[in-house]
Amino acid sequence: MEKIFTDHAPRPAGHYSQAFVHEGLIFVSGQLPIDPKTDETCTGSIENQTERALKNVEAILSAAGSRLDQVLKVTVFVADISLWPRVNAVYARVFGSHKPARVVVPVKELHYGCLVEIDAIAIVS
Numbered sequence: 688m689e690k691i692f693t694d695h696a697p698r699p700a701g702h703y704s705q706a707f708v709h710e711g712l713i714f715v716s717g718q719l720p721i722d723p724k725t726d727e728t729c730t731g732s733i734e735n736q737t738e739r740a741l742k743n744v745e746a747i748l749s750a751a752g753s754r755l756d757q758v759l760k761v762t763v764f765v766a767d768i769s770l771w772p773r774v775n776a777v778y779a780r781v782f783g784s785h786k787p788a789r790v791v792v793p794v795k796e797l798h799y800g801c802l803v804e805i806d807a808i809a810i811v812s
Contacts, residue, residue: 693750696743697721706747708811713751717764717806718743719798729801733770737777740805748809757809758787764804768793774803 691706696718699705706715720736721728723743729736745755765774771791787807797804 691747691751693746695723695746695750697723697726706751708751711811713748713753713809713811715744715747715807715809717804718747719801719804728799733773733802734777736801736803737774738781740803741778741781744805744807748807751811753809753812755782756785757812758785758807759810760788760808762790762792762806764792764794764797766794766797766802770802
């Protein structure tokens with residue numbers, strides 16, 4: 688197993704790693720909309736939060752030698768399911784024609800009061 692870390696995504700705030708690579712797969716931990724440069728947490732609209740969380744996933748994938756178009760599966764946790772259409776619009780724009788398998792999980796709340804958290808499994812490019 689290879690542990691992945693990049694300064695271009697938020698530092699883990701608990702007992703976990705940003706990602707691991709094992710047998711050609713990258714397992715990215717759930718990413719909240721935290722700006723790694725400023726440590727600002729969960730700021731702005733749900734669209735801004737979704738984009739930030741996906742940028743964090745993308746940065747970790749890049750550090751592991753992969754890209755968004757190599758993602759196999761995504762889990763999206765959303766704190767208010769009524770926000771889903773707006774989350775999905777950003778998700779679709781960011782992923783473009785690539786459509787990985789996906790699970791959407793409505794939750795009561797997320798850490799720091801964030802509205803979205805996203806994890807991913809991808810292949811090494």
